[in-house]
Amino acid sequence: MRSKANRKKRFNKHWENKGYTKKAIKFYKFLCKVKFKMLKDYEADIIYWEINHSGWLRDLWQPLVYISQEYINKVSKEQEDVHVRSVPFIRVWVHWDGSNPYRGNGFTHQPSKHEWHIVKPGYYRLHIRRKSYLWNQEMKYLVHEMFYHKGMPAFNPRNARCYVNAPTRAFHKLNYHYEEIKKQKLAEKQAIKDRKEDTYNRLKNKRIMQNIMERERNKERASRVRGITPTRETVAFFQALAVGSVISEK
DSSP states (O other): OOOHHHHHHHHHHHHHHHSSOHHHHHHHHHHHHHHTTOOOHHHHHHTHHIIIIIOTTTOOOOOEEEEOHHHHHHHHHHSTTGGGSSSOOEEEEEOOSSOOTTTTTTOTTSOSSSEEEEOSOEEEEOEEEEEEOSSOTTOEEEEEEESSGGGSOOOOSOSSSOSSOHHHHHHHHHHHHHHHHHHHHHHHHHHHHHHHHHHHHHHHHHHHHHHHHHHHHHHHHHHHTTTOOOOHHHHHHHHHHHHHHHHHHO
């Protein structure tokens, strides 16, 4: 088993190379399986409610869209509250009911609830559509929408406070199922190992007792003939007696 310092070193190295923890990578692999319906039958049965009733696992992300700086400047001028920020930005409406998980983690400029502000150009997972005003159906304006903050579901490594985060809750639920299976398999392996050890110890003790009893019999046999020196005639007599007994049996 690795030491605590070695585990921490490997964790930091993986974080520097990938930008995510191993558990977070497993989480996003799980989302890909859900998105493209690649789950196994028993896995789909375990998280049946999260997939079919909650609705948060149906729409996980939007296709990638490139947002240029010119587009940001153009949309920022058309927005009503352009003076909210000192730089041009695009307001994106977020469908997720939970609070912003990135607020206070290097994204302090982001709002806290159903908004996400795009400041820098790049690729973003969002949907752009035109919407009409209530008082004038002919006038339309652009609406930018996301399913989740930052375009993707956020991963919560602990299952204690993710009651709103359905993707994370479903991942932990499935992961708990696999952990139970793993514990069961380890328990079965340990039971087999214990049975083998018990059988080995029982046979070993039996052999030790047989050796002890054999030594005791040899000692007793030696004590009965102690002090008697067999001569050549005595040996020949007993050999002839043994041969005669064998012939008589045949």
